[in-house]
Amino acid sequence: MIELEVCVDDVASLHAAQVPGVARVELCAALAVGGLTPSMGLMRLAVTLETPAYAMIRPRAGDFVFDAEEEAVMLGDIAAARSAGLAGVVLGASRDDGTLDIAMLARLSAACGTMGRTLHRAFDLVPEPLRALETAIELGFERILTSGGARTAPEGAAVLHSLTQAAAGRIEIMAGGGVNPANVVALVRETGVGAVHGSCRGPVQQYAPVVAALGFGVSRAPADPLVIEALRAALDTVDRYDHS
Template sequence: MPTLEICVEDAVGLQTAQRPGVSRIELCSALALGGLTPSAGLMHLAAKSTVPVYAMIRPREGGFVFAEAEIDQMLADIDAARAAGLAGVVLGASLDDHTLDIATLKRLSEAAGSMGRTLHRVFDLTPNPLMAVDQAVELGFERILTSGQAISAPKGHSVLKNIVHHAAGRIEIMAGSGVRVGNARDLLRDTGVTSLHASCRGPSVGQACRVWDLGFGRLASRTSGRIIDQMLAILAEETASADA
C-alpha cells in the first residue's frame, strides 16, 4: 500500500494526524515558510505519538547554505530530537551552487546516529537531481522528499517519474508540495511514487480579526482529520485496484 506522511506544525495537528493508516508525521514549525525546527516542547509531546515522528531540522527560512553557527544549532536540535525519543529527523544542506553539501550532511547524519533520516526539499534545488539521488543513497538517507524540482509535485510529475526510475528501489521517493485529495491518485499512477507527503489542512475557524490586526499572525488553516481520512481512502483504493 502507498504510504502517507502528514506534516504538522502544532500540538493540535500532531494529535489530529495520529490516525490508523498514517505512516509517519513530519514535525515542524512555520509551515508557511516551508517548515522550520519545532520547539523542544513540541518534540517532547511528539515522543508520545502512536505514529513515528520525524523532526524537521532547519534553523531559519530561506536557502540551505548554512554558516558554522547554524550548523552547530542544527546539531544541537538533532540532539534534542534524539533525547526526546523521536524516530527520525529531516535534513538538508547545500553549497552556493545548489549541489548537496556532502560534508555538512555527513556531520548531521553522524549526529543523528541510528535515527531515521529524510533528505528534504533542498533536493529540489540541485542542478543534477539524478546525481543527488545517488549521493543521498551513499549518505544512507531512507527517503527523499521532492516536488520533482517544481513549485508543486503535480507540476513536477515528469521529473518525479525520472527520479523514481533512477532510484530503482534504492531509496524511497516521497512526493510532496501541493499534494491534495484531488491530485493524489494521479500522482501515484503517473509518477510511480509509493509515498505521499501532505499537510492535509483545512480552513481554520473562530479567530477574531483583532488578532492579526495587532500583528500576531493569521491562523488560516489547521490539520484536518477529514482530509487525512480522504487521502487514506484514496491510498486504500489504489492498493485494492493494484491487487485486483
C-alpha cells in the same frame, strides 16, 4: 501500501494525524515558510503518541546554505530530537550552486546515530537530480522528499517518475508539494512513488481582529483528520493498480 506522511506544526495538527494509515508525521514549526525546527515541548509530546514522528531540522526560513554557526544550531537540534526519543529527523543543506552540501550532510547524519533520516526539499534545488539521488543513497538517507524540482509535485511528475525509476528501491521517493485527495491518484499512477507527503489542512480559522492588529497573525489552518482520511482512502484505491 503507499505510505502517507503528514506534516504538522501545532498540537491540534499533531493529534489530527493520529489516524490509521498515517505512516509518520513530519514535526515542524512555521509551515507557512516551509517548516522550521519544532520546539522541544512539541517533540516530547509527539513521542507520547502512536504515530512515529520525524523532526524538521532547519534553523531559519529562506535558502538551505548554512554557515558554521547554523550548522552548530542544527547539531544541537538533532541532539534534542535524539534525547526526546523521536524516530528520526528531516535534513537538508545546499551549496551556493544548489548542489547538496555533502560534507555538512555527512556531519549532520553522523550526529543522528540510529535515528531515521529524510532528505528534505533542498533536493528540489539541485541542478542534476539523478546525480543528487546517488549522493543521498551514499549518505544513507531513507527517503527523499521532493516535488520533482517544481512548485508542486503534480507539476514535477515527470522528474518524480525518473527518480523513482532510478532509485529502483534503493531509497524511497516521497512526493510532496500541493498533494491533496483530488490529485493524489493521478500523481501516484503517473510517477510510481511509494510515498506521499501533505499538510492535509482543513478550513481556515480566523482570529479576532485585535490579534491581527497587534501582528500576531490573521489565521491558521490546522490539519484535518477528515482530509487525512480522504487522502488515505484515495491512496488505497491506487494500491489495487499497478502504479510502477
